[in-house]
Amino acid sequence: MTHDESQTLPKTDEEWQQRLNPTEFYVCRQKGTERAFTGEYWNCHDDGIYACRACGQALFDAETKYDSGSGWPSFYAPLAKNVVDEHRDISHGMIRVEVVCSQCQSHLGHVFPDGPAPTGMRYCINSVSLKLHPK
DSSP, X not given: OOHHHXXXXXXXXXXXXXXXXXXXXXXXXXXXXXXXXXXXXXXXXXXXXXXXXXXXXXXXXXXXXXXXXXXXXXXXSOSSGGGEEEEEEOGGGOOEEEEEETTTOOEEEEEESOOOXXXXXXXXXXXXXEEEEEO
């Protein structure tokens, strides 16, 4: 997505609701979570690039996806450090690190330090926050 296209990103909840279906809006814009083992990509093994469902920014390469057993798509690294932002999340009585799209700030999921080599990280991402573009 070019800089000019990012100018057209929705700015209000009403505009986001026109772009996203109710489930996508709940997860991406209201920091919701889909149920484990129910998302479109949790058990997907296709090659490609996973992009932000809300704005289209490329986020993860399928080559970094692995089965974490969590029921959500899990990756050991984003495409680049600058495509995701991380924020401290103290909701639900837990201390976690939330992962959002750096371009539109849509909620993607959380990152945990219990992933495989080479990074040791587990980016646990909601399927509904992603759109797979096959290679």
